[in-house]
Amino acid sequence: MNLGESIQWISEDTIELCLGEPVAQETLICVEKISQWIHVTRPEWLIDYCYGFGVFSLVVRPERIETTTLIAELSDILSDQASEIALGDSQVIEIPVCYAPEFGLDLQSISEATNVSVDAIIDLHCGRDYRVLATGFVPGFAYLGETDHAIHLPRRDTPRTRIPAGSVAIAENQTVVYPRETPGGWHIIGRMPGSIVSLSKDAINAKLQMGRLVRFKSISMDEFLTIEAADDPG
Amino acid sequence: MIRVKQANPMHTIQDLGRYGFASQGVAQAGPMDSLSACWANSILKNAVNSPLIEIGGGGFVVEFTTPVNFSITGAWGDFTLDGKPLIGPGRHLAHAGSVLKIGRLSSGLFTYLAVDGGLHVEPILGSVATCRRDSLGGLTATGLPLSSGDELKYEADQLRPLKLIPRRYLDSYVTPLVCDVILRNSDNFSSIATDLFFNQSYTVAKEQSRMGYRLDGQSSIQSNRPRYSVPIPLGGIQIPPSGQPIVLMRDHQSLGGYPMIGTLTRRSLSLLAQRSPGKVVSFRPIQRDEAVAEFYKYQQFFGDFR
Numbered sequence: 001m002n003l004g005e006s007i008q009w010i011s012e013d014t015i016e017l018c019l020g021e022p023v024a025q026e027t028l029i030c031v032e033k034i035s036q037w038i039h040v041t042r043p044e045w046l047i048d049y050c051y052g053f054g055v056f057s058l059v060v061r062p063e064r065i066e067t068t069t070l071i072a073e074l075s076d077i078l079s080d081q082a083s084e085i086a087l088g089d090s091q092v093i094e095i096p097v098c099y100a101p102e103f104g105l106d107l108q109s110i111s112e113a114t115n116v117s118v119d120a121i122i123d124l125h126c127g128r129d130y131r132v133l134a135t136g137f138v139p140g141f142a143y144l145g146e147t148d149h150a151i152h153l154p155r156r157d158t159p160r161t162r163i164p165a166g167s168v169a170i171a172e173n174q175t176v177v178y179p180r181e182t183p184g185g186w187h188i189i190g191r192m193p194g195s196i197v198s199l200s201k202d203a204i205n206a207k208l209q210m211g212r213l214v215r216f217k218s219i220s221m222d223e224f225l226t227i228e229a230a231d232d233p234g
Numbered sequence: 235m236i237r238v239k240q241a242n243p244m245h246t247i248q249d250l251g252r253y254g255f256a257s258q259g260v261a262q263a264g265p266m267d268s269l270s271a272c273w274a275n276s277i278l279k280n281a282v283n284s285p286l287i288e289i290g291g292g293g294f295v296v297e298f299t300t301p302v303n304f305s306i307t308g309a310w311g312d313f314t315l316d317g318k319p320l321i322g323p324g325r326h327l328a329h330a331g332s333v334l335k336i337g338r339l340s341s342g343l344f345t346y347l348a349v350d351g352g353l354h355v356e357p358i359l360g361s362v363a364t365c366r367r368d369s370l371g372g373l374t375a376t377g378l379p380l381s382s383g384d385e386l387k388y389e390a391d392q393l394r395p396l397k398l399i400p401r402r403y404l405d406s407y408v409t410p411l412v413c414d415v416i417l418r419n420s421d422n423f424s425s426i427a428t429d430l431f432f433n434q435s436y437t438v439a440k441e442q443s444r445m446g447y448r449l450d451g452q453s454s455i456q457s458n459r460p461r462y463s464v465p466i467p468l469g470g471i472q473i474p475p476s477g478q479p480i481v482l483m484r485d486h487q488s489l490g491g492y493p494m495i496g497t498l499t500r501r502s503l504s505l506l507a508q509r510s511p512g513k514v515v516s517f518r519p520i521q522r523d524e525a526v527a528e529f530y531k532y533q534q535f536f537g538d539f540r
Contacts, residue, residue, distance in 0.1 A: 008418070008419055008420070009416070009522045010416065010418045010467050010470075010494075010496075010497050011416055011467045011468070011469060011470075011497040011499075011500075011522075011525075012416070012499060012500060012522065012525050012526050012528075012529040013529070013540075014467040014468075014497070016418075016420070016465070016467075018420065022462050035257075047253045047254070047540075048253045048254055048255070048256045048257075048262070049256065049257055050256040050257050050465035050488050050489070051257060051465065052462070052463050052464045052465050052488070052489040053462030053463055053464055053489075054462065054464070055420075055464040055465055056465075057464075057465035057467065059253070059256070059467075062526055062529070062530075063530060063533065134463065134489065135257060135258060135259060136256070136257065136258065136259040136463075136465075136487075136488035136489045137259050137463070137487050137488060137489050138259045138367070138368070138487065139255075139258055139259045139260050139368060140258070140259065141259050143463075180369075199358075199359075199370075201357075201358055201359075202359065202360070203359075204255060204258045204260065204359070206258055210257070
């Protein structure tokens with residue numbers, strides 16, 4: 001693969017690689033190839049990396065690797081046919097969601113804007129598998145796509161200043177779970193019990209990893225409270 | 235140890251930042267002015283990544299319980315040690331019971347206080363850098379700033395005499411700043427937009443945080459509509475729909491959807507971090523090769539530099 005114009009240095013130590021269409025399967029496979037290569041080889045010249053919607057960025061020690069070598073390495077990884085990579089589709093991550101009105105703050109307004117009943121919105125949200133299209137923004141945050149066309153909506157005009165942790169929300173063609181209380185402009189449709197991300201001294205353990213498949217399952221308020229109580233470390 | 239007598243939420247423990255977790259959305263954090271932070275450790279012959287204190291906006295008072303060399307760099311103002319004015323940025327000597335007052339600032343925003351051998355703080359995700367946004371780092375590893383009553387441990391080595399940082403290495407933080415920008419070619423800014431960006435001057439707006447600084451220019455820059463969120467580099471310059479640039483600082487989010495016109499060099503980013511609201515800033519394009527040569531110079535001088 002010739003990377004040519006799809007690669008550029010954007011700072012002294014950061015190089016950016018455009019991999020193509022953000023939601024295309026081929027793009028996600030490229031991301032998986034680079035991520036796996038990083039995990040396996042742990043290049044000593046690499047300081048950090050990040051991926052978001054078609055763009056992979058690598059923070060490097062520029063004194064330890066030549067640009068030409070770096071581009072050659074990446075080309076090799078991306079054109080390696082031998083290591084055909086699967087995205088692990090057999091293991092679907094299931095996220096329980098309580099869509100009760102106390103949690104689904106925007107269900108009614110979405111229903112009015114889209115002409116889809118609240119029950120149908122919930123059915124559409126639970127009725128398909130989503131792909132993790134990107135992770136980041138804040139720890140544990142994952143962008144999942146794509147939602148059913150009938151419930152596509154632009155983000156709210158005025159973002160909320162506080163969205164409760166665990167809130168499940170939609171906007172445009174995507175759906176997300178808020179890992180912790182933050183401001184946000186997405187439409188809130190429910191809440192998941194427990195936490196989507198945990199932290200140890202040396203690692204972040206996020207449920208939703210890049211490229212994986214995710215499915216939402218509707219649960220009652222009782223089930224929500226039971227899981228929430230069991231998950232509470234206190 | 236250092237006993238904190240007076241502090242505010244802009245007083246935090248930092249090192250050069252948290253790396254390896256950007257793909258999970260963790261901010262790199264670290265000193266807003268890494269040049270001054272590197273100087274603080276360098277003048278004490280500490281390892282460059284040693285934990286130190288970032289004091290935003292002055293108003294910090296500490297007591298040293300045992301004799302130790304400490305260094306003060308960055309923003310300057312009404313600073314005293316045992317009631318006597320500190321004469322300048324560099325290495326100083328505290329006695330047992332000495333009280334250091336970082337009072338009102340006259341130039342800059344962030345002052346750095348390091349001690350011989352570095353502060354003893356437990357890292358989380360490989361760094362002690364305090365990031366409130368991520369609830370990571372600092373004394374309790376949960377992102378809290380320093381507060382009155384906190385005790386910070388150090389082990390003093392042999393004491394050395396006062397040594398100041400040569401003046402030629404210091405910036406006033408007051409004069410108009412010209413920032414070097416490495417252009418980014420992906421977001422298709424028109425030549426009119428790019429020319430405007432480089433030809434007009436800006437003032438630093440009140441909206442300043444460890445995540446980003448907003449700048450105000452007379453004319454706004456046309457940018458494309460928001461697109462998918464992509465990785466943001468440290469020092470990246472976003473142009474939101476308002477047409478007024480936002481420079482992304484140490485605690486910036488990992489992904490962002492606003493078009494980016496370019497990235498500040500690390501040196502320019504440190505100097506911008508010290509500019510308070512109303513200070514004048516302009517931009518000039520720089521070839522990456524030139525920026526890297528400067529970056530290497532700092533790396534050779536400090537041992538590492540980020």
